[in-house]
Amino acid sequence: MSGTGEAVYRGWMLAADRYRAFAAALAARGVVLRTSPAQYRQAHELPGWYGALAEVTPRSVWTVGAERSAFEEASARLGGGPAVLRDYTKSMKHYWDEAMYIPDTADRDIAWAVAARFRELREDDFAGGFVLRRYEELTGPEVRTWWVAGECRFVGPHPDAPDTAAPSDVDLSGVVPAVAALGLPFVTVDLARRSDGAWRVVELGDGQVSDRPPALSAGALVAAVR
Structure with a gap:
């Protein structure tokens, strides 16, 4: 890259840490991304x-990591009733019944089965923790x-x-x-x-x-x- 100055990235979704490394590599060549790494993570x-x-937006709670104990504590904070599940960056909406929709968070075993399947499907792309959102x-x-x-x-x-x-x-x-x-x-x-x-x-x-x-x-x- 020969140019310098401000740039806007348009491309694949990057994990926040990879975006930070990308921004640092560009900065070393005199190019500054308009959206800083901290701003990228926030969005x-x-x-x-x-x-x-x-x-x-629907009421939401989240965990740090994928432990069942943290998931159940977050479920209790949200309260019973239907919810939808995602991680910090993405849902699995094409697997609605098995990995996104929780009919009742108070049913701990069924709720965890959905979370476990979500975690399995996300594999290495799982980001941050579980996010439970009140179903609307x-x-x-x-x-x-x-x-x-x-x-x-x-x-x-x-x-x-x-x-x-x-x-x-x-x-x-x-x-x-x-x-x-x-x-x-x-x-x-x-x-x-x-x-x-x-x-x-x-x-x-x-x-x-x-x-x-x-x-x-x-x-x-x-x-x-x-």
Whole structure:
């Protein structure tokens, strides 16, 4: 790499430690990533962004590591009832019944069976610990929104449903101050409508590693993040 200055990464999802090493290698060549390693971790891992968005996203608790005792303590903090499971960075939504949905966290053996299967499927990609989120009934497709320095630049379909147009009535009123409070340079926020009509944050992610739906051209994305 011959150039120097500020850069925005666009590529595969990196673990936070690998992003830190990547940033250090670039810095040694005179290139500074706009999103620092600390900012990347904050956006990439749920515990980093949850506090700011707690009012607009399902209640969540998490563990450090994958021990059953820590998982059961987190389950008790969340309280009984249905929940969904993920780790700090990712769920296994394509294995909904066996590795994501927990019908009742109070049923310790069934809850742990889901967690153990999740851990098995994630293998070496397991990140941080288990995250238990209160289940909320969502309707319709998810929407992906793109943000630069706390300002929403684009509202469009989620990459999982690229041919589905985003609704025209997406309500970001509760999300704008929460995302702005994080002070992150480039993120995406996925939202879905809850059964009562409220728009809820499903996920916040670092914009550099977020999939781009076809509705957002590469040129439009570059123009939006300049």
